Each structure stands twice: as C-alpha cells, then as structure tokens.
Amino acid sequence: MFRTAAGVAILASAVGSRPCDSSPLKGSPLCDESKSTSDRAKWIVGQLETSDKIGLFSNGASGVASKGLPGYEWWSEALHGVGRSPGVTFDTETPCATSFPQVITTGATFNKTLWHTIGNTISTEARAMNNVGHAGLTFWTPNVNLMRDPRWGRGHETPGEDPFATSTYAANFVPGFQEGEDPNHVKASSCCKHYYAYDLENWGGVDRYHFNAIINSQDEADTYLPAFHSCVVNGKATALMCSYNAVNGVPSCANGRIMNGFARGQWGFEGYITSDCGAVSDVHNAHAYASADDTCKDVLEAGMDSDCGGFLHGNLLKSMQDNVTSESDVDTALEHLFAVQIRLGMFDSVNNQPYLNYTYKEKVNTPDHQKLAREAAQQGMVLLKNTNKAFPLSADNIKTLAVVGPNANATTVMQGN
Secondary structure (H helix, E strand, C coil): CEEEECCEEEECCCCCCCHHHCCCCCCCHHHCCCCCHHHHHHHHHHCCCHHHHHCCCECEECCEHHHCECCEECCEECCCCCECECCECCCCCCCCCCCCCCHHHHHCCCCHHHHHHHHHHHHHHHHHHHCCCCCCCEECCCECCCCCCHHHCCHHHCCCCCHHHHHHHHHHHHHHHHCCCCCCCCCCEEEEEEECCCCCCEECCEECCCCEECCCHHHHHHHHCHHHHHHHHCCCCCEEEECCCEECCEEHHHCCHHHHHHHHHHCCCCCEEEECCCHHHHHHCCCCCCCHHHHHHHHHHHCCCEECCCHHHHHHHHHHHCCCCCHHHHHHHHHHHHHHHHHCCCCCCCCCCHHHHCCHHHHCCCHHHHHHHHHHHHHCCCCCCCHHHCCCCCCCCCCCCCCCCCCCCCHHHHCCC
8 A cells, every 4th residue: 555745655564565565576585584684675776777766866765666666755754753744644544643842851851761762652653654654664863963052943853962961862762763572673763863063054144054064073073973973883773864064164965974984984884874855955056065966976975875855866867877976876875775674674574563563543642652741741841940939920919821922822833843
C-alpha cells in the first residue's frame, strides 16, 4: 500500500504490497536477508541506469518504477513528538501525536532516563503512523546545536547552551529513538542536526544562508563538535544533516573534513547525510563557493548523500555528463541511502518485524504517553526567585488576568516546531 504526503509516495511498511513481495525485486539480492546490508545496497545501485539515479537524491525521492523501487519522502520531523512535515500526515485517521515539551524544557530536567524514554515513545508513535502510510521512518531529530544567544530564535529546539549536557542528551535520546524490541532493525532513524557551528538565523544583516562562522580549533573541539561526536559514537545515529552556514570559508555541505573526515573516518558513522533544505543550492548561490557543476561534485565527494531540495535533481546529470561529478561518488551516496532503508526493514519480510504490528489506536497519544509528557513538563520547570513576594497572586486583589501578545491564543504556534 502506498499513501501520499506532499505529493510524494511514501513506502507504507506494514500494509499492502511491499517492494520485495513482487517482481522485479522478489527473490533478488536486495531482498535476500542472508546477505550483508552493504552487499544488498551495492546490488540495487548496480542495477540502476544513470538516469534512474538522479531522482533519488531529493528528499522527495521519486523511486524507480521499472526496478520496483517506490518513491520515498526522507523528511519527517519529530523534535518533541511526531510533527508536521512533508513526510507526516495528520487527518481523521491519524489526527494527532503526543506533543512533548519543547526540548529546551526537557533539557532542563537533566534526566537521562527521561530523554531516552521520550525518544523511545516518539519513535513508537512514528512506527504506528508509518504502518498506515502517514509518516516516513527517517526523522530529522534531534537538534543538538548550542543555544549561546536567545536572539537566535530556535533555541527552544535544543537542550541548551552546554556542550556536555547537549552531548549527554544526544547519547540518550538517539538510542531511545532508534532501538527497541527488535534487535535486527532500526526502529526509526534519528538525524542529528545541524552540522555544525550553526546558531544564527538573521542578525546584523547576515542570514543563515550566507553566514560564515569563523572559529578556532579549540572552540571547534570543545564547543561545536562534541554533541555530534556523541550522536555518532554514543548514540549510533543513522543520519546527520549538514547546515546552511559555512565554517572558516567552507560551506558545511561541501566540507569533506567534517563529513568523510570526522564523522565517517574518525567516529565510525554508518548512515546517510542529508543537507538542510536548500543548503546545496546555497553552496553555489549564497556562498558563491563553486559553479553548479562543481557544487554537485563537491557535496557528494565531501560525503553528503541526499539533497533536501532540487539542486542535484536539476544539475547533477549535467555535472556527470561534463565529467565533473564521478559515477563512483553518486553510487556511494546511494548505497548509504539504501543501507539505511534496509536497516529499517523496508526490504525485509514482514515476518519477525514486531514494529509492523504497531497500531495508531494502541500506540499513539495514549494515556501513558500523555502522562509522560506531563511529567516531562513538570520536571522541566525552572523556579524563579520570588522577589518582593510577588507570588502567589492574591485572589482578593486580582479578579481578572489578561494574556496578551501575538501568541496569546495561537494554539498551533504553541505546539512548537
């Protein structure tokens, strides 16, 4: 069965026909669970024509019908609960998911067990929604950037300002999200973002698309890399997202030093790397770092695998025809993408996959999950000094209270990012 979100087909994991149930994939090496993940991924990439490959690089991957490959939307969100995004559909069948406190609040609990449990609960709901085709299995969470200045505007997505606390959050939330009762499959893929030195939206005439962060080696090692290192080494994250900004003149999505060098080479990262949405275009247009042909080459050669956006879709074929981007780099990126899908069980039999039995009614927004969300909010409360005994408010002297401001009754906004 295939459902649609944002116009892109999403592979529904538990119901209806699955890719390996029928020709041309049935009985193929891609569907042979006795083979290694690497061998299975290499085999399917080897079956593809160059023209087949181009459409697989967007977040809304088109699939290859002639090879039995369905389309897939890589972009689903779950910072503090399964959230609105191209890969997630809320409707009468799946009207809501549990909304946990913003991460800045759960970060303030300093409770590692709670972080792990929230991650596990969110991915349980994600699996149940995927089983009816209303969510993907690749979620771009958590945000492990540091909130060094509240004027950034997105600090509520993060655990806070401290590298150690943020690293500890990553080491607990990510395995909570990815692991579960099935030791043979990733429950749902966790993507640590935004890699790296990224905490500026629009300030002083500079926006996130053009920003070039100038950092020294000590700040890089002590401040900006630890959370991502923890995501990979301790959390075993299956995805990373490269950020819009440049660091010391090199756009993050073209930075082979941090992707193939640190993540894959030194830390042992096994997963896929997506760009932030439009960040590949920014390598060429905003940063003016490289020509269109060279941008395709630079990002894939550096270790990025998927373009959230349309730059590779529109420019990659020409770059290959111009002998700038190599077929080898294209194939390596696709192997990383297919390997994660294989680990999620997308090309495995339904047998011995307990996650495929999760239902919306039994697993999503349950009383236990609502209780956990309330407990997280209670644990995250920060007490302020009661100067001049302003609290509690006097019921005798105050008869009415007004909540004012643009978000006073903005219930959708108050659900958070």
